[in-house]
Structures are given as C-alpha cells and as structure tokens.
Amino acid sequence: MIKEIYRFVNRFTNEFINPLHIIYGVLSYARYMNDLYKYRKMEGAEPISISNIHPCLFERTATTSFDAHYFYQDVWAFNKIYESKVKSHVDVGSRTIYVGILSTITKVTFIDIRPLEAKLENLECKKGDILNMPYEDNSVQSLSCLNIAEHIGLGRYGEPLDPLGTIKATKELSRILAVNGNLYFSVPIGKPKVYFNAHRNHSPQQIIDYFRGLELKELSAVTDDKVFKKNIPINILEKSNYACGLFHFRKTK
Numbered sequence: 158m159i160k161e162i163y164r165f166v167n168r169f170t171n172e173f174i175n176p177l178h179i180i181y182g183v184l185s186y187a188r189y190m191n192d193l194y195k196y197r198k199m200e201g202a203e204p205i206s207i208s209n210i211h212p213c214l215f216e217r218t219a220t221t222s223f224d225a226h227y228f229y230q231d232v233w234a235f236n237k238i239y240e241s242k243v244k245s246h247v248d249v250g251s252r253t254i255y256v257g258i259l260s261t262i263t264k265v266t267f268i269d270i271r272p273l274e275a276k277l278e279n280l281e282c283k284k285g286d287i288l289n290m291p292y293e294d295n296s297v298q299s300l301s302c303l304n305i306a307e308h309i310g311l312g313r314y315g316e317p318l319d320p321l322g323t324i325k326a327t328k329e330l331s332r333i334l335a336v337n338g339n340l341y342f343s344v345p346i347g348k349p350k351v352y353f354n355a356h357r358n359h360s361p362q363q364i365i366d367y368f369r370g371l372e373l374k375e376l377s378a379v380t381d382d383k384v385f386k387k388n389i390p391i392n393i394l395e396k397s398n399y400a401c402g403l404f405h406f407r408k409t410k
Contacts, residue, residue, distance in 0.1 A: 185214035225383035226345075226401040230303050231255040233377060233385070233403050234341040238263065241339060243299040249287050249330070250305040256280065263299075270314060286316075287326045292333040295408070300334055301341040302326075304401070307356040323357055327367040334408045340371065346378065346394050346402035361394045361402050368406050375405040 189212050196202055231252060238246055238259060245264040248256050253275065256267045260279040267273055268285035275282060285291050287302070287309060308314065310322020319325070323344075334340050344359055351357045365373055377387045378394055379401040394400055 182214065186212065189214055225379050225385075226304065226343075227252060229379045229385040230343045230401055230403055234301050234303060234343075235259055235262075237339070237341055237405060238299060238301070241299060246299040246301065247292070247297045247333075249285075249290070249300070249302040251301060251303040255303065270316060288322070288329055290329050290333050294332055295335045295338075297333045298335045298338045300330060300338065302330055303341070303343045304345075306330075306342070307344040307359065311351070311354040311356070313354045313356075323359070324367055327364070331368055331371060331408070334371070334406075336408050336410060338408050339374075340368075340404075340406040340408075342368075342404045342406065343401055346400045347381075347397035358399065359402075361391050361404075364402060364404060368404075370408070371406040372409050373404065374407050375403075377403040377405075379403070 193205070193210070197205055231254070234251075235255065235258065239262055243263055245266070246259065247266045247268065248259070250269045253267075253273055256265050256273075257275065257277060257280065259265050260277050264279045264281075266281045266283060268283050268287075268290065270284065270286055272284040273282040283291065287305065306323045306326040308322075309316060309326045310319030312318050316322070327342075330340060330342070342364070344364060345356055346361050346364075347358045349358055349360050349363060361376060375388060376391060376394075377385070378389045378397075379385055380389070380393075381397050381400055394402060
C-alpha cells in the first residue's frame with residue numbers, strides 16, 4: 158500500500174507539479190506582461206483595464222495541437238454515417254461537437270447520462286443510461302458510441318462502480334441494434350488493463366468477443382504513433398499500448 162501511495166504521489170508530481178512546467182509558465186507570463194505593455198502603447202490600441210486582462214499563455218505552438226483519437230474517430234464515424242444515407246441515427250455519449258455536426262446530415266438522437274441542453278433542428282437530446290437504453294430490442298438502425306464504453310463502471314461520470322461495466326454496455330448496444338443495422342464503436346485498444354478511474358484498455362479481440370453475434374465489417378484504428386490506419390490487421394493492434402480501435406459492426410440476424 159505504501160508503495161502504491163508513493164507511485165501515485167510521484168506520478169502526480171511529475172505530471173502536475175513538474176518544475177519545467179512551472180518555469181515555462183513563469184516565462185510565458187513574463188512574455189504576456191511584456192506584450193501587454195507594448196500593445197497598450199501602440200497607436201489605435203483599445204483601453205485595457207484589469208477586468209479586460211485574460212492571459213492565454215500556452216498557445217504559441219509550432220503546429221496546431223489536436224487529440225488524434227477523437228479527431229480521427231469523429232471523422233471516421235461521420236463519413237460512415239454520411240455514406241450510409243440513413244434518415245435517423247442514435248448516438249450514445251460521444252463528443253457533443255460530433256453529434257452537433259452529424260445533425261446537419263441526418264436526424265440525431267443523443268443519449269447521455271448527463272443530458273445535453275442544446276437545441277438544433279435535427280438534434281434531440283435525452284437523458285439515458287448506456288446500461289438501460291430507452292429502446293426496444295432490435296429497434297435502432299444506425300448507432301454510434303465513441304470512446305464511452307471504456308469508462309463505464311469506474312465512477313468517473315457519477316455512474317455506479319462495476320468491473321463488468323464495459324461488457325454490460327456492449328451487450329446493451331447489441332440488444333437495441335436492429336437487424337441489418339450498423340454500429341460504429343470505439344475504445345482504447347492495446348494490452349488489457351484498467352487506469353482507475355479514467356478508462357480501461359481492451360485488446361481488439363476482447364471487443365470482438367463482447368459483440369459476439371454481430372458481424373465485424375471493418376476494423377480501423379488510430380495507432381500508438383497517432384496515425385489513422387484503415388482496415389488495420391488485428392495482430393498489429395494486439396501489440397499496441399494505447400491505440401484507438403474503430404469498429405464497424407452489423408447485426409445480421
């Protein structure tokens with residue numbers, strides 16, 4: 158127990174109280190104050206009071222930063238749904254920007270344990286639980302759940318603790334998917350382990366086994382190197398540390 162506490166404190170210190178991060182923050186703030194002084198002296202500059210000061214210190218990067226898992230998975234799923242030409246789609250807990258943009262091409266029902274209070278013409282938002290979906294068996298023709306199931310049962314979002322949370326979530330998604338319906342699903346892929354209370358890693362074969370009874374139409378991924386690979390061999394993903402598996406399943410019976 159003492160060793161576990163030591164590891165936690167050491168990790169927290171390295172990630173959140175890293176001396177280099179502190180030094181960089183101080184230098185960035187000094188640069189900000191210098192820019193503020195120069196700007197206020199420039200001809201045509203607007204009046205700036207203390208209430209107008211809003212430091213943005215860490216955005217002078219060489220390239221535009223992005224989260225490869227979310228960026229590529231959202232593009233992948235959007236394109237799949239666009240090509241399917243479905244008239245309606247149900248999403249469970251995925252990113253709000255994804256469901257918002259998706260609603261520009263089809264009617265979207267968004268289900269989340271924390272209801273989204275947004276209003277768009279083609280978007281309906283409902284409070285719901287991925288372990289107890291408000292749908293009959295075999296009733297949803299087009300369904301997505303992106304980077305959600307790996308969290309279920311860890312308490313991160315206020316849900317009850319349950320070591321079988323991910324497995325139960327996949328069973329519920331399978332239950333409501335209609336015959337000939339399509340499911341677009343993603344989770345972190347690699348060596349199986351839990352990072353409490355953030356998420357679980359699963360091997361791709363585990364996910365395929367969880368959805369036993371559905372046909373795997375495509376396995377793509379964002380690799381450890383943050384590169385999108387379409388139709389990637391499963392053996393490559395089995396050796397990953399933290400990839401993002403993109404699974405397209407279809408219910409055939």
